[in-house]
Amino acid sequence: MALILVIDDVAMMRDLVRRMLERDQHSVVEAEDGEVGIAVVEMQDPALVITDLIMPKKEGIETIQQIRRSHPNTKIIAMSGHVGADGVSYLDAARKLGADAILVKPFLRAALLAVVDRLLNVGCVGHPRSATG
DSSP states (O other): OOEEEEEOSOHHHHHHHHHHHHTTTOEEEEESSHHHHHHHHHHHOOSEEEEESSOSSSOHHHHHHHHHHHOTTSEEEEEEOOBOTTSOBHHHHHHHTTOSEEEESSOOHHHHHHHHHHHTTTTOTTSTTSTTO
16 A cells, blocks of 8 residues: 555564554555664655654754654654653654644554544545545
8 A cells, every 4th residue: 555664663563553544555665763763764654653752863853853854745653652841742742843643652453543544544435444445
């Protein structure tokens, strides 16, 4: 269906998200931080990027902003389970600074696929996963 890049510094999380997406027939590439993720975006031009926010080297918000500048049509999902000391979610900032959607960790496969489908316009009229499928 689509090429999706998953960026997360936790290998187990990348693997989990990759398996969820592959079960839905997506092709998935992985990156362990924002620096590697940006390089993958430049080389492979994925339709969608799913990125964690708290990572070493290049954190997620900076990664989102850089992808947004260089590939403005690429869809981006920010994911995180962290909340700042003042109760403000990093996800709120990510949405304001360029993410198309957000996911709070942990999330269910159904929630991930619903956001992915919405951003990739899966389920539109004439698509195999439309209301009749």
